[in-house]
Amino acid sequence: MKVFGKLYIALIMLVIVMPTGSLASDTFDFTKHSIPIEQIEFGGPEKDGIPSLVNPQFIHADEASFLEDSDKVIGVSLKGEAKAYPLKILNWHEAVNDTLAGKPILATW
Secondary structure (H helix, E strand, O other), X not given: OOOOOOOEEEOOOOOOOOOOOOOHHHHOOOOOOOOOHHHOOOOOXXXXXXXXXXXXXXXXXXXXXXXXXXXXXXXXEEOOEEEEEEHHHHHXXXXXXXXXXXXXXXXXO
């Protein structure tokens, strides 16, 4: 596996940072749907049924023997700091609370 600068592979996954104060109702139009709303039922795990990762531990890409060259990761870079979150880990956790360049981030898949 190639190493690019200070790219580190996380033992977790992804990155979506919502702008402060942004709500789903501000950005999604819930009035348009092809399935009647009364037919939509809850079908996932209960609240906290999928544990998020908190304070993840990272290893250098050269040490990530559990990854194949073809494995997909989500990469994030901020102010010269870079991290990678393997999808094969995020498939089990879906979210990770992390910091990047001193800023708190939520990575989700």
